[in-house]
Amino acid sequence: MTFRDNIYDTVTRRYTIMQVDVQEAQTQITTLIDKVKAGEEISFAENGKVVAKLIPLSEPEGEIPDLFDEKLPKESRKPGGMKGEIWISPDFDAPLPDEIARPFGMID
Secondary structure, three states: OOOEOOOEEOOOOEEOOEEEEHHHHHHOHHHHHHHHHOOOOEEEEEOOEEEEEEOOOOOOOOOOOOOOOOOOOOOOOOOOOOOOOOOOOOOOOOOOOHHHHHHHOOOO
8 A cells, every 4th residue: 555654744733634545445445434534534545636635523423313213303383484575487387498498308
């Protein structure tokens, strides 16, 4: 593997970011995640150009809530609450012109 290892810079007193080729990262993702958990930042490169960065979270995020979980608070919505603030064209549901419908396969 051709990682650029972290090097402590005595001038700026900080670590440089490890750079990994995307192809190499695919086979080493578990190792890379362990390094990030330990506080390191890793950048991913394709053809020598950085395309993504993997950084540690400042605080654990916890579980991602289920959007369909009944325990989540529901905001009350009132019918007509946007009356006078939005406008819908009377022909909003009219058939699309052929030149628009054809690329979407709506007509032959």
